[in-house]
Amino acid sequence: MYSLLLALIYISFISLGLPDSLLGSGWPVMHEAFGVPVSYMGIVTMVISGCTILSSLVSDKLTTKFSTRIVTVVSVFLSALSLLGFSFAASFWMLIVFSVPYGLGAGAIDAALNNYVALHCSSRHMSWLHCFWGVGTIVSPFVMSYAITASSWNSGYRIVSYIQFGIGVLLLLT
Template sequence: MTAIPLPDTYKTINRLSLILLLITYIAFINLGLADTMRDVAFPYIRSTFSKPLEASGLVLLAGTIGYMIASFSSGQVVTWLGIGRMLALSVTLRAIGLAGFALAPTWEILLLVSVIIGLGGGLLDSGANIYVAANYGATPMFWLHAAFGIGATVGPLMMTGLIERLDQTWNVGYVVASGLHIGLLVIFIFTLKYWSTS
């Protein structure tokens, strides 16, 4: 296989490793996309649930609680499951949470699924960082965080386009984000056996 040299680490990336690296980049694009849609969507969300503007802080707090729990326990989770299953679990939680966010019938359920989204986000963030740092080095790690930035840019644009251009509700944006995570889960399932050998 053709190897790509990384001058900063003197490591090489074979074809399989490159594919897995690209999957982590796609995962981080999804992470950034879904996490930043809320800023555009919240004025419409609060209208749906008849909440004041400052209620956005509760949504953020709920997500942060989930994220912190996942981050603090990520070392144990990766020991139990391995990196591939941990990443698959993370996108499963986020797919469920994002779908639940879109379909939440009450404010309390919206806050609950925000915790689930945060749990998935914390595991995905930790897992991808662990994997890239251990297997690729500094330059790919830089691009991992750049991938998050791409998603963070696209997310608000997508939500704005759905609401203002296509006349859709904010819920549709979260359904789309959930669908993207389901697609990513399928990719993780099909590549699961390769993560421990890369």
């Protein structure tokens, strides 16, 4: 049972890492589609980061009130919905709107799972946890590159969103 729990936590951290490098790999095409300067990526990044920080700060209260499992499941689905929103965004301001729930979901799951692993597992497992985050950040540029080559940047966000939904369902059912 312990091994299954660790596997689910590691999968959750892959899911946390997946969206983190999508914006950087897709922005050279995205900014042209929205007709905004390259520098506007900084605005999107600041909104995501600000919401991530805010969510991380209240994560303890959320996990105390609802449990690490509920916070994790809700955060994964929040991220999945946000990425789906990114994939359908027709203007720059829509990216900003969808950046808010994306950042909130990312911050909550990050702090909640880090805290859980720190309290219940060895330092070795904490290292593996962050290794799996790295797996997510490494995979997503390949997904975006494939999507841009085959279709458009929108497809890259949609593919990662579907992966997130799949992980969310897996977490919900276990």
